[in-house]
Amino acid sequence: MTELDLVGPTFVNFRDHVFPEGSTHGFRWVDLKSFRFRRGSQDAELLAAVIAHEQFRDGYAGGGVDPDGTRHGPYWLRSVSPDGYQPVSCTVATQTLRDWARQxxxxxxxxxxxxxxxxxxxxDSAGRLYRLRDLGSTCFHDWGGVHIDFHEFIAIDDERQLLTLLVAADD
Structure with a gap:
């Protein structure tokens, strides 16, 4: 299996920014986890490797990564597979994320x-982007419906040998 080396997380919290009086943006944030991969890795291998990585075991509701966890976002970890990711264009990913941020x-x-x-x-720098499709409420874990919005993308940048797991959501 392809190995991924965690480069580091980046977290953007909407609450860290001052909004105009009367404006509400809820408890929203963006979490990015970046990993180095070896040149020549195939996309299916990379998707499987990120799903298998302990950093993927995150319910994204404030508890952080649980190395022995069984949840990923709103879903049971066992429900997420490489087949759950669909290729998406940069234009679609950007529009989805901008619409979410400005909703x-x-x-x-x-x-x-x-x-x-x-x-x-x-x-913008990704050569390929994948979006986690809606796996449906039957795949929700015990408190999996807590997010109002949950957008997940995987960005693969071959030039920099960098895979980034992007989650934009609320809690």
Whole structure:
């Protein structure tokens, strides 16, 4: 199996930015986990490797990574497979993420800049992008419906040999 080496996480919390009076953006955030991979790795191997990695065992509801965990986002870990990911264009990924970020109104410049630097740079530099499709409520774990929005993408950048797991959600 292809091995992935964690480079580091990046976290953008909407609460760290000042919004105009009366504007509400809820408890939303973007979590990026980047991994180095060896040149020549096939996409199916990379998707399987990220799913098998302990950093993938994260319910994204404040508890963080659980190395022995059985949850990923809203789903039971056993429900997530490489087949659950569908190729998506940069245009579609960018539009989905921008629409999600702006769904409650315009963003402060500081947050727009943070998203451009941390999120959209990764999306733009990816040679290939995959989106986790909606696996359905039958795959939800015991508290899996807690997220209002949950968007997950995997960005593969062959030039930099970097795979990034991107999650944009709320809690």
């Amino acid at each position: 409650h109104g315009e963003l402060p410049d500081s947050l727009s800049d943070a998203l451009d630097t941390a999120l959209f740079t990764v999306v």
